[in-house]
Amino acid sequence: xxxxxxxxxxxxxxxxxxxxxxxxxxxxxxxxxxxxxxxxxxxxxxxxxxxxxxxxxxxxxxxxxxxxxxxxxxxxxxxxxxxxxxxxxxxxxxxxxxxxxxxxxxxxxxxxxxxxxxxxxxxxxxxxxxxxxxxxxxxxxxxxxxxxxxxxxxxxxxxxxxxxxxxxxxxxxxxxxxxxxxxxxxxxxxxxxxxxxxxxxxxxxxxxxxxxxxxxxxxxxxxxxxxxxxxxxxxxxxxxxxxxxxxxxxxxxxxxxxxxxxxxxxxxxxxxxxxxxxxxxxxxxxxxxxxxxxxxxxxxxxxxxxxxxxxxxxxxxxxxxxxxxxxxxxxxxxxxxxxxxxxxxxxxxxxxxxxxxxxxxxxxxxxxxxxxxxxxxxxxxxxxxxxxxxxxxxxxxxxxxxxxxxxxxxxxxxxxxxxxxxxxxxxxxxxxxxxxxxxxxxxxxxxxxxxxxxxxxxxxxxxxxxxxxxxxxxxxxxxxxxxxxxxxxxxxxxxxxxxxxxxxxxxxxxxxxxxxxxxxxxxxxxxxxxxxxxxxxxxxxxxxxxxxxxxxxxxxxxxxxxxxxxxxxxxxxxxxxxxxxxxxxxxxxxxxxxxxxxxxxxxxxxxxxxxxxxxxxxxxxxxxxxxxxxxxxxxxxxxxxxxxxxxxxxxxxxxxxxxxxxxxxxxxxxxxxxxxxxxxxxxxxxxxxxxxxxxxxxxxxxxxxxxxxxxxxxxxxxxxxxxxxxxxxxxxxxxxxxxxxxxxxxxxxxxxxxxxxxxxxxxxxxxxxxxxxxxxxxxxxxxxxxxxxxxxxxxxxxxxxxxxxxxxxxxxxxxxxxxxxxxxxxxxxxxxxxxxxxxxxxxxxxxxxxxxxxxxxxxxxxxxxxxxxxxxxxxxxxxxxxxxxxxxxxxxxxxxxxxxxxxxxxxxxxxxxxxxxxxxxxxxxxxxxxxxxxxxxxxxxx
Ligand code: ADP
Ligand code: MG
Numbered sequence: 001x002x003x004x005x006x007x008x009x010x011x012x013x014x015x016x017x018x019x020x021x022x023x024x025x026x027x028x029x030x031x032x033x034x035x036x037x038x039x040x041x042x043x044x045x046x047x048x049x050x051x052x053x054x055x056x057x058x059x060x061x062x063x064x065x066x067x068x069x070x071x072x073x074x075x076x077x078x079x080x081x082x083x084x085x086x087x088x089x090x091x092x093x094x095x096x097x098x099x100x101x102x103x104x105x106x107x108x109x110x111x112x113x114x115x116x117x118x119x120x121x122x123x124x125x126x127x128x129x130x131x132x133x134x135x136x137x138x139x140x141x142x143x144x145x146x147x148x149x150x151x152x153x154x155x156x157x158x159x160x161x162x163x164x165x166x167x168x169x170x171x172x173x174x175x176x177x178x179x180x181x182x183x184x185x186x187x188x189x190x191x192x193x194x195x196x197x198x199x200x201x202x203x204x205x206x207x208x209x210x211x212x213x214x215x216x217x218x219x220x221x222x223x224x225x226x227x228x229x230x231x232x233x234x235x236x237x238x239x240x241x242x243x244x245x246x247x248x249x250x251x252x253x254x255x256x257x258x259x260x261x262x263x264x265x266x267x268x269x270x271x272x273x274x275x276x277x278x279x280x281x282x283x284x285x286x287x288x289x290x291x292x293x294x295x296x297x298x299x300x301x302x303x304x305x306x307x308x309x310x311x312x313x314x315x316x317x318x319x320x321x322x323x324x325x326x327x328x329x330x331x332x333x334x335x336x337x338x339x340x341x342x343x344x345x346x347x348x349x350x351x352x353x354x355x356x357x358x359x360x361x362x363x364x365x366x367x368x369x370x371x372x373x374x375x376x377x378x379x380x381x382x383x384x385x386x387x388x389x390x391x392x393x394x395x396x397x398x399x400x401x402x403x404x405x406x407x408x409x410x411x412x413x414x415x416x417x418x419x420x421x422x423x424x425x426x427x428x429x430x431x432x433x434x435x436x437x438x439x440x441x442x443x444x445x446x447x448x449x450x451x452x453x454x455x456x457x458x459x460x461x462x463x464x465x466x467x468x469x470x471x472x473x474x475x476x477x478x479x480x481x482x483x484x485x486x487x488x489x490x491x492x493x494x495x496x497x498x499x500x501x502x503x504x505x506x507x508x509x510x511x512x513x514x515x516x517x518x519x520x521x522x523x524x525x526x527x528x529x530x531x532x533x534x535x536x537x538x539x540x541x542x543x544x545x546x547x548x549x550x551x552x553x554x555x556x557x558x559x560x561x562x563x564x565x566x567x568x569x570x571x572x573x574x575x576x577x578x579x580x581x582x583x584x585x586x587x588x589x590x591x592x593x594x595x596x597x598x599x600x601x602x603x604x605x606x607x608x609x610x611x612x613x614x615x616x617x618x619x620x621x622x623x624x625x626x627x628x629x630x631x632x633x634x635x636x637x638x639x640x641x642x643x644x645x646x647x648x649x650x651x652x653x654x655x656x657x658x659x660x661x662x663x664x665x666x667x668x669x670x671x672x673x674x675x676x677x678x679x680x681x682x683x684x685x686x687x688x689x690x691x692x693x694x695x696x697x698x699x700x701x702x703x704x705x706x707x708x709x710x711x712x713x714x715x716x717x718x719x720x721x722x723x724x725x726x727x728x729x730x731x732x733x734x735x736x737x738x739x740x741x742x743x744x745x746x747x748x749x750x751x752x753x754x755x756x757x758x759x760x761x762x763x764x765x766x767x768x769x770x771x772x773x774x775x776x777x778x779x780x781x782x783x784x785x786x787x788x789x790x791x792x793x794x795x796x797x798x799x800x801x802x803x804x805x806x807x808x809x810x811x812x813x814x815x816x817x818x819x820x821x822x823x824x825x826x827x828x829x830x831x832x833x834x835x836x837x838x839x840x841x842x843x844x845x846x847x848x849x850x851x852x853x854x855x856x857x858x859x860x861x862x863x864x865x866x867x868x869x870x871x872x873x874x875x876x877x878x879x880x881x882x883x884x885x886x887x888x889x890x891x892x893x894x895x896x897x898x899x900x901x902x903x904x905x906x907x908x909x910x911x912x913x914x915x916x917x918x919x920x921x922x923x924x925x926x927x928x929x930x931x932x933x934x935x936x937x938x939x940x941x942x
Contacts, residue, residue: 003349007320008342009054009077010035011068012327013102014061017592024328027335030055030066037336040329050339052346058102059327070109074121077320081244082122084318085225086129088240088354092247092312093118096341097324098334099215099251104484106322107248108196118322119221119246120193126225127189137232141433143183143224144192146199148206150217152273152304155206157199157219158182159443160450168304171418173365174425176307182443183224185436196221197488198447204478204485205454209510211568211614214482215251216272218305222246241355245312249305250275252341253334274305278313279341281306285314286347318352321345366426373419377412455498455507457490474523474534476507476563476571479595481611486595491571493521493534500565501539513566518542522554531577536563543567548601562598568610570598 012028012035029036035055039046054076056068081091095103109117130140146157147166156162159182167179186192199221207214223244230237250272277299284298300310311317323342325335431439448458457475470492478489491507492498499505501518509518519538526533537554538544544551545564557563559575559582572593591597602608823830 003351004318006345006348006350007054007077007080007318008052008323008346009056009073009320010050010052010323010325010339010342011056011073011102011106012059012325013105014059015327016100018596019326019328019330022330024330026059026327027329027332028059028325028327030057035325035339037332037339040332048336048339050343052342070106070115070117070121073106073322074118077322078118078122079125081318081320082125082129084352085126085223085242085244086227088227088242088356089352090243090245090311090317090355092245092309092317092319094247094249094309094312094319094321095324096249096252096321096345097338098253098326098331101251101324101326101331101335101338103248103251103322103324104482106324107246108200108484110483119196122244122246123192123196123223124189126223127192137230139228139230141226141228142186142192143226143436144186144195145181145183145222145224146195147178147181147220147222148203148217149220149274149304149308150212154178154181154304155203156181157202158184158195158447160202160447168307169421170307171421171425173362173369176310178308179421182439184440184443185433186440187437191440192223194444198444200484201451201456201488202447204480204488205456207482207485208478208480208569211511213614214480214485218250218274219248220245220305220308221248238356245309245317247309249278252338274303277303277306278309281313282341282345282348286344289347289349312350314348314350316353316355317350319348319350363426363429366422366429369422370419370426373415373422376415377419453508455491455505457492470576472576474532474557474559474573474575476573479562479570479572479598481595481599487572493523495523495525495532497522509565509569511566511568513543514569515539515542518565519544521557532575534573534575545602545606548598548603548605550606560593562593562601564598564602567613570595570610572598 012030015024015026025040027038027040029038033051033053033055035050035052036047037050039048054073056073057064057066058068060067062069077093081093084091093107095107097103105115105117107117107119109115109120126142130142134140144158148155148157154166154168156166156178162180162182166181168176169179170176184195186195199219203214203217203219206212207217223246224241225244226239226241228237228239252275280299280302288294288296288298298314300306300313306313312319321342323338323345325338327335452458457470470490474493476491476493477487478485480486494506498507498521499517500507500509500520501516502508502510502514503516505517517539519536519542522535522537523532524535525531534557535554536544536546536551536557538551543564543566546555546557547562548564557573557575559573559578561573563571563573565571599610602610824834825831
């Protein structure tokens with residue numbers, strides 16, 4: 001069929017409470033399908049017009065005849081897409097826009113009547129229509145999956161065993177897919193609603209425990225809808241399968257680097273690669289459409305999101321995008337950017353086809369693929385030769401559209417792995433409906449058991465769906481910055497003691513600053529009224545705040561109090577009986593007791609900004625670390641990093657499994673420095689897929705050699721590949737295996753050499769600069785006697801500013817040496833300090849036996865000292881500073897740099913005279929200085 005354009009709608013929401021309180025002005029007007037935006041700074045001639053398929057005015061209320069309700073949005077977009085799904089097309093609805101603009105409201109909505117979004121309405125309609133149209137000849141089945149992409153990691157929201165980090169792979173017949181993503185059979189709308197709610201809960205738990213910003217994650221809710229028609233006359237069955245993808249994208253504000261600065265820009269670059277790539281894909285597709293030519297290169301593979309949505313963006317899909325707009329003048333730039341984005345998107349044309357009998361065809365083609373792979377393996381001597389047919393293996397696999405595949409010939413490892421995977425897919429496709437339902441039910445029980453273990457309350461009927469509130473029992477409700485994630489987790493406070501923490505507790509929390517035993521709630525009946533009185537008792541050293549105030553002693557809680565435990569678990573305490581009494585007494589409702597209030601209080605009382613704190617954490621973490629180092633670090637990293645995903649199974653997302661962290665006390669100490677990976681030569685695995693006979697080859701029996709290199713992950717895929725070869729290739733000769741290892745080692749060695757020489761370069765550059773510095777600074781020889789006396793405590797702690805021990809201190813020029821001698825003779829304080837430093841140096845060298853290699857930085861002082869000010873001995877005496885053996889202005893080392901930092905000490909606040917800040921570029925690989933708010937925040941968090 002001819003291509004159809006992507007349907008594009010824009011929707012403007014009402015002012016938020018904050019915007020109203022700031023008397024924001026509305027910069028959006030809508031007339032029919034046209035949306036106008038006025039630049040608040042140029043109101044006269046700054047209006048821009050855009051036309052879309054739909055322009056939804058949701059800024060006012062139901063009384064306004066132009067008001068677009070949730071129902072109307074669904075009727076226009078959802079119903080059309082559902083109709084396409086019944087026709088057998090793949091469909092996709094994407095919600096795009098800046099955080100807080102209304103994406104989740106449009107997609108999921110709220111539980112109250114009339115507030116449900118497109119997803120629940122579409123699911124309800126789907127089942128209603130199935131019930132209407134179903135007959136003995138026509139049967140339907142629905143399967144659901146729900147995933148989240150955060151920092152390029154895929155998390156299955158429906159499988160509690162999946163701990164973040166599923167791999168995105170490509171199969172020549174299936175295309176890109178998420179390996180091991182659960183696809184659950186559902187029989188009613190209630191089942192789907194239950195899964196949606198469970199998924200949202202799982203998302204909330206993960207985001208809170210791991211201090212993630214939910215606005216940076218993409219949520220993809222997928223429905224696989226199959227229709228099977230049995231012709232009574234011919235008894236032939238035909239099948240149509242359509243995939244409905246409903247995507248709530250991450251906030252767009254960071255995707256547009258032009259509008260982002262500082263932390264935001266960095267986040268845009270590092271954290272939301274998927275959204276940035278989506279922009280590039282849309283631009284490339286739009287450009288191709290406008291030039292009426294076939295797109296040359298579309299960077300689908302550059303991110304997980306675009307790779308998974310490949311078909312939905314310009315491929316086999318009927319696609320709609322809803323761009324959510326903020327009406328406020330303060331969001332003008334972002335809103336204009338969203339409108340331009342939507343304008344580009346409407347140019348894209350998709351080429352949807354009805355997916356008729358895909359399963360039958362797929363199984364047929366998969367079986368052919370299995371035969372081909374077996375032949376291939378036999379030809380390489382990797383299976384029983386008796387099974388081998390004489391025909392040479394075909395080199396190109398079939399594809400779904402019948403095109404000959406273009407992938408390169410497979411090696412034994414890839415072939416073996418693909419064979420196993422294809423057989424697994426066939427088994428899944430052949431699974432009966434009953435088996436699927438059983439699996440779904442088992443997962444539901446597991447999900448509920450996990451929530452119960454964490455102390456999350458279930459409804460009295462055992463269900464987890466929906467908001468429910470106990471009538472009598474005091475409880476905690478979670479609060480979240482994201483309204484979708486707020487108030488979806490409820491924890492009962494039982495009579496007696498309810499413990500909170502990580503280990504052996506009733507309410508299990510994790511994440512930064514949560515202690516094993518964090519606090520407890522004691523609920524005792526009041527002797528006079530009989531009403532439960534709940535006291536919060538923090539454990540020693542546990543960060544616990546009530547209404548923004550840190551508490552260290554037991555405190556009696558009142559209904560409505562806001563509690564913050566650790567750094568990011570925010571709750572509202574509710575005492576139903578107290579709340580009822582307050583209502584009856586006509587107490588004024590006051591401001592909403594939500595996350596924003598809790599955050600405001602914390603900021604006012606403690607100076608802690610949770611948002612900023614999280615942004616800094618995100619910024620400080622290396623990309624691979626963002627999933628949190630605690631409990632959910634998966635064994636494999638499913639990221640699809642640079643270089644982009646390669647076709648075929650041989651090239652999968654960058655595998656990190658062969659990269660294990662080096663010695664724990666090693667270079668990770670700085671917290672921000674990327675880990676130095678150790679590449680471990682893989683040992684022969686004895687998995688079920690391999691022969692048990694594994695006669696020990698030299699490579700498998702000897703301990704795995706370890707080579708430490710700089711953080712480039714480049715060698716990892718090759719080693720991974722080798723590991724696979726090792727695993728699947730019992731038949732590969734030992735000599736061949738050893739040769740491969742040697743090749744890899746040689747590669748790693750040359751990489752290490754390259755990086756070492758780069759380091760040498762850096763050291764040379766820094767030495768040059770130290771030399772320059774010494775030349776620039778005049779060395780007064782005759783005013784030493786007039787200098788201020790050294791501070792009394794000066795020599796006490798020379799360590800913060802002693803020269804970096806790993807690098808040889810630059811030899812002082814003659815004049816400086818003479819002055820050094822003079823000072824040693826004349827100035828006892830200077831002499832004491834220098835002698836102490838020399839003694840320390842000597843002790844260090846003797847302890848180490850020999851100077852340590854340059855690449856291993858010394859132990860650094862504790863990251864957060866009580867007094868973050870760095871002391872500089874003799875700072876009031878410039879001569880001492882100049883004469884100090886480490887060179888003038890030798891600042892404390894940058895935390896993650898093994899080389900001397902040439903930046904002024906943070907306490908100086910302005911560049912020093914003679915520092916290198918004046919003009920010369922900053923030295924390479926010097927770590928960012930911790931910012932003042934950062935230190936402040938850290939200082940306030942014990
Ligand atoms: P996003 O998902 O884009 O970050 P949300 O959907 O969470 O934004 O919306 C932010 C807030 O604005 C929520 O409290 C939501 O209920 C409200 N909101 C958004 N759109 C509308 C709308 N059309 N009508 C009423 N409230 C809305
Ligand atoms: Mg949202």
